Amino acid sequence: MFLLVRIEYELSNTLIYRKFCTQATKENFNIGTIGHIDHGKTTLTAALTKVLSKTTNTKFVPFDEIDKAPEEQQRGITISIAHVGYETKKRKYSHTDCPGHKDFIKNMICGATQMDAAILVVDAAEGTMPQTREHVMLAKQVGVQRIVVFINKAEMVDADLLELVKLEVCELLDEFGFDSSKAPVVVGSALMALDQVDGDFGQRSVERLLEELDKLEAPKRDTNASLILPVSSSFVVTGRGTVVVGTIEKGILRKGDRVQLVGAGKCLDTIVSDIQIFKRPVKEVRAGDHVGVLCRHVHHSDVERGMWMTKPNSVPICNHFEAQAYFLKPEESGITSCPIRTGFTQKIMCTTWDQTGRLVLTNTDMVMPGDNFIMQCILQRPMPLQVGLHFTLMHGCSTIVRGVVTSLFNNLPVYSLKDTKTLTKKVQ
Known part of the structure; x- marks a missing residue:
């Protein structure tokens, strides 16, 4: 009798293990919500888990568990990026909910670097707003290739205004280099879906969004390279x-x-x-x-x-590199920038890190918005770097320069950051 129970137990464990392994090997896709503050990004994230919890192994994650920091709940805004997992019949999703407030744009960039595609959430009553534009621009800069649009709060406006918002969003995508003809647009209400309201603007709109996400082609993963x-x-x-x-x-x-x-x-x-x-x-x-x-x-x-x-000793940490860079025009960055000269010091952002860096221009004394240029940069602390790595240079909450690392050099002492003449001599 004991042996029979033991065999049944082992068989049950084996079946559970096989089932779990099947789930674990399901393709993973990194998605995220971007858009202006209060346009419904976090509500949509919660609604996605709510709808999928009925048909898959997805666990429903309520709104207040996504915005779980006390300051986030008190102010009613997302400050830090949040990660939520869910799955459809086709694949798993790792969902990044990005902050929309301008003060936390650094956290948004950190989240966007992890996305294979983005869900652009736009309030039907407000249309595109300042952070809508900035998020689309930043998504393009960090390499997000595909965008699916969710026009939210559709129950609050009439059909004519919805069409105008669609056109406005498509123009915005085209402006920043996305092909709007290949960007699906779903109209609905995240709050209605979260409240389990039936109808085209309710749960069905989220189901349509999930269908569009499942159609997106997953990028090729480089599993042969070093970790x-x-x-x-x-x-x-x-x-x-x-x-x-x-x-x-x-x-x-x-x-x-x-x-x-x-x-x-x-x-x-x-x-x-x-x-x-x-x-x-x-x-x-x-x-x-x-x-x-x-x-x-x-x-x-x-x-x-x-x-x-x-992996041990596979990636150098370095504070001195050369890069090919582009100085964004005012219409691209959203701000009017002064010329950049050697000694210019600002925040450099790359993958998930940010460091203060000082620039040395190698072939010119000054660059203006719209210029492509070669620069060297010295970071305050050595960070992991590789040739081909993309980075952005921030001025306040706005991106003003984007570039790609072309060469790595030996580390320079940190005191050079305080002395432009010494810095230039060291670089030369």
């Missing part, structure tokens, strides 16, 4: 250790692997104790997966956003 996992956040699990969270850009990561956390002038050796995808333990993850990794013998205070998890 790169930019850290977007970290936290402590009491009694177990430090967990780093991020989306794998390249390579494969397995439980038990020896890896390094590099960046901010540090190099931390560790071993992967555990890996989870939205609280599900897995033994192996690969490029495109959004994961949490439990790191052995790493103090949480030593980990910073922007560090990379890599």
Whole structure:
């Protein structure tokens, strides 16, 4: 009798394990909501999980669990990026809910770098607004190739205004280099869907949105390259250790692997104790997966956003590089910029890290908006860098320069940042 029960138990565990493995190997797609503040990005994120919770293994994530920081709940806005997992019959989705408020544009850029495609949420009553434009521009700059439009709060306006908003959004997409003819537009109401209201603007609109998402072609994942996992956040699990969270850009990561956390002038050796995808333990993850990794013998205070998890000694940390760059025009950046000269110091953003950097112009004394130019940059602290890496240079909350790394050099002392003459001599 005991043997029979034992066999049934083992068989049950095997079937559960096989079922889980099938789910774990389902294709992952990184999606995210972008758009102006209060246009309904977080409400739509919650509605997606609500609708899918009825037909798949998706867990419903309420609005207040997505905007869970006390300040977010008090102010009613998203400040930090939030990640939510859900799945359709076709594939898994790792969903990034980006902040729409201008003050938190840095967090939005961090979120957008992790997306394969974006859902642009536009309020039907307001149409495109300042952060709508900026989010579309930033999405293009960080490499997001595809956009699906969700015109929200459609129950509040008439059909004529809806058509005008559609035209306005299509013009905006075309302006920033997206092909609006290939960008599906879904009209609906995230709040009605969240409240389980039937009808074209209710749950059916979210179902149509999911159908359009499933039609998007997943990008080719580079699983043969060495591991790169930019850290977007970290936290402590009491009694177990430090967990780093991020989306794998390249390579494969397995439980038990020896890896390094590099960046901010540090190099931390560790071993992967555990890996989870939205609280599900897995033994192996690969490029495109959004994961949490439990790191052995790493103090949480030593980990910073922007560090990379890599194979040992595979990626240099560097504070001095050369780049090909473009100075955005006022109509592209949204602000009127002064000329840039050697010694110009601003925030540099790349993957999930940001650092203060000082520029040295190599072939000219000054560049103007609209100019392409070659520059060298010295960062305040050495960060993980590779040739071909894209970055943006911020002025306040606006992007004014975008560029690509072309060469890496030996590190320069930090004191050079304070002295333009010394800096120029060191570079030359």
